[in-house]
Amino acid sequence: MxxxxxxxxxxxxxxxxxxxxxxxxxxxxxxxxxxxxxxxxxxxxxxxxxxxxxxxxxxxxxxxxxxxxxxTLVPENDIWATTDTVAPPVDERLVDSWAHTLGDGRFRAILAQLIGSSVTQPSLLAAYREQYIQPRRRLIHAALERTRVGDRPATDADLDTVIDMVVGAAMYRMLIDPDASADPAATRQYLEAVLQQADRLLRLPDVPHQQEEGPAPA
The missing domain is CATH 1.10.10.60 (Homeodomain-like)
Structure with missing residues (x-):
């Protein structure tokens, strides 16, 4: 058997x-x-x-x-498993695929249903997250970790938060402001701006906690 x-x-x-x-x-x-x-x-x-x-x-x-x-239009897992860069320059195939997805009205409707179903029938989103989202997220996290060499990103950068920020910006653009995704060139420019901001956060040096101001020295 x-x-x-x-x-x-x-x-x-x-x-x-x-x-x-x-x-x-x-x-x-x-x-x-x-x-x-x-x-x-x-x-x-x-x-x-x-x-x-x-x-x-x-x-x-x-x-x-x-x-x-x-x-997706490309095998993203294969790209993330080998990439040594995260924010610009990101592999052009990834940016093209993301821009296409953001401007795809059909996928926007699919995503809205997927998120909506999580309230009454959470099994679908849970299965999708387990089989696709989490493995892809681990690959992205590993790609970010590989760039820590030379303090890029900053050694204390919260990589999960940075990933959430980029994904959240893309989902906001797709679901809350869909008209802005109609222009492929503008969508690509938006994605590049989001990635640049993520890259800037990852490059920031450690910021010490500001101490309370005391009296000026004599």
């Missing part, structure tokens, strides 16, 4: 995979997690339910893979 799935028969059809993931995301945006059930996903994708279940064990597994594919 084996724990792996059987692999006999015809190989997976990538076109069917794409159709299923596309249908899953469309239904997720339109109806939320509850409405994106396997039966409706299969119907919209034009496949049998068994075709979906052969590929994914649950709709949550299907959705988090589809969301990750929609989020």
């Amino acid at each position: 084996t724990n792996g799935r059987r692999t006999r028969g015809r190989p997976r059809d990538p076109e069917a995979d794409d159709a299923i993931m596309r249908a899953a995301l469309e239904l997720f945006v339109e109806r939320g997690l509850e409405g994106a059930n396997i039966e409706q996903i299969a119907k919209r994708a034009g496949v049998a339910k068994v075709t979906v279940y052969r590929r994914w064990s649950s709709k949550e597994e299907l959705l988090i893979q589809a969301i990750e594919r929609a989020r």
Whole structure:
């Protein structure tokens, strides 16, 4: 006996995979997690339910893979695992991918549903965070750690806070001020400005705590 799935028969059809993931995301945006059930996903994708279940064990597994594919254009994990720089110059492929994602109205709707579902059905966001967000965050943190050589970033810099600031700025831009993301050139300029500010924070020397002022020396 084996724990792996059987692999006999015809190989997976990538076109069917794409159709299923596309249908899953469309239904997720339109109806939320509850409405994106396997039966409706299969119907919209034009496949049998068994075709979906052969590929994914649950709709949550299907959705988090589809969301990750929609989020990025490049294999970011591979880039972060080898990069020695964080804020400018960041790998151009990363900046291009981020700019595209920020300006993607479809992904903005996906992200809004993902965050919204965390209130009533937190399992989806929890699974996505565990499988994709946390591993990517660890790679980014490790990339920042590698730049500590030569006191860059500052040896006491709170790297997690810096990561939160950059991610938070991007999400604010996407969800709260979506019109500002419509112009790809302006979006890229915004991202570069955010990264420059993060780089500035990382380069700041240690700031001693200011002591209370006493009487001036005679």
